[in-house]
Amino acid sequence: MSSDAVSTAAPVVIVGSGLAGYAVAREFRKLDKETPLIVLSRDHAGFYSKPMLSNALAGNKTAASLLMKTADKMATELNASVRAGVSLQGLDTAERRLTLTDGAVLNYRDLVLALGADPIRLPLAGDAADTVLSVNDLDDYARFADALEGARSVAILGGGLIGCEFANDLLHRGIVPIVLDVADRPLSRLLPAEGSAWLRARLEAAGVTFRLGVAASRVDRVEDGGVRLALSDGSSLRADRVLSAIGLRPRVAIAEAAGLAIGRGITTDRLLATSAPHVYAVGDCAEVAGLNLPYVMPLMQQSRALAATLCGQSTPVVYPAMPVLVKTPACPTVVCPPPPEATGEWNVASTDEACEARYVDPDGRLLGFALLGTATSKRQALAAEVPAWFTD
Ligand SMILES: Cc1cc2nc3c(=O)[nH]c(=O)nc-3n(C[C@H](O)[C@H](O)[C@H](O)COP(=O)(O)OP(=O)(O)OC[C@H]3O[C@@H](n4cnc5c(N)ncnc54)[C@H](O)[C@@H]3O)c2cc1C
16 A cells, blocks of 8 residues: 555544644544544543633632543543653654654644743742642643632732733632732733723732732742742732643744644645645644634634545635633623734723723724623624634
């Protein structure tokens, strides 16, 4: 048999069992019930919803109760082979072949990289720097929940979406969250200044403390079992635990070593095709047509488009308005950022109950929005006004 014939008979292989990997698998199975399908993951390969990790304390959730379906259940549902605890090690795109850390070698018809992203770690000095936690998967959440036993305060590095969500969630455990950020306001990359101020006031009223415009440089143990953070303004801060939430970096190393084009993530076109034939990338690891969008709605759009392409119907991804719900119940918030290259300005109107920010271009067209408080009820109406990206 020729190598091409081998590849045609080979399975579709998805590496990664996060929301992106399983979304592609589900969408693919809706269209093709027969082609052999393999999902590989270096973790447990069970299905869970990652966004729930930052509001799980409120519901007294454990890592076990957050697991929605085991790998075996997913395998049955998807009529797929699901292999847990196996890491992709190398990739030979000319031979359409994967090498796994258990020594196995696997041929693929098509390969989908859904590898996710790693939390960015600050280069912190100090003898407690290694105790700084981050939460980016179910195992991290289990460690975080354990570490909270007996804690009364948590310093959170990063006042973005994830940092603010964890801050709000910790309040449900009676733990004081102290949010630090080098920016002078929370959610600085998603909200206009007035929106940040509105959010900050409500989170503060609920019990969150902010230390803004400062960076942490070291974390040291103190005798009472807590830690002391040294800050860039010369001050210091005591907390029982430290959680880092300063951002994510797409996992690109294996793709890069295999010679694939890399930008902010694994570079793909709108078909989710990488620079190598028969290799695709989706989710947090992918930079799709110049954009790395680490949220659920984009990966759902990508997965639907890719499934159709894998079934022979070339389908470029389209992004409709994709509002992101910020899970801060103390200040309900929805953001729908404008496209990165957009030119326009924020128009903000606020009362005690609501803050509504509209991002409009010079012709008055709505390109994005941020809604806080009771203004969140306008989410659907405004989303319908925002034009889709990539409509050509
Ligand atoms: C706390 C938190 C809250 C969030 N809340 C929201 C929200 O409210 N709304 C929203 O839209 N987005 C939210 N997000 C973002 C959203 O959850 C992510 O965009 C999405 O889950 C990413 O899915 P993924 O499958 O691309 O990556 P991941 O879920 O990280 O999956 C990556 C998979 O790849 C596997 N893997 C990695 N390397 C290898 C290898 N070498 N070999 C084999 N397997 C490998 C991993 O084991 C894992 O299974 C949140 C993120 C976090 C961390």
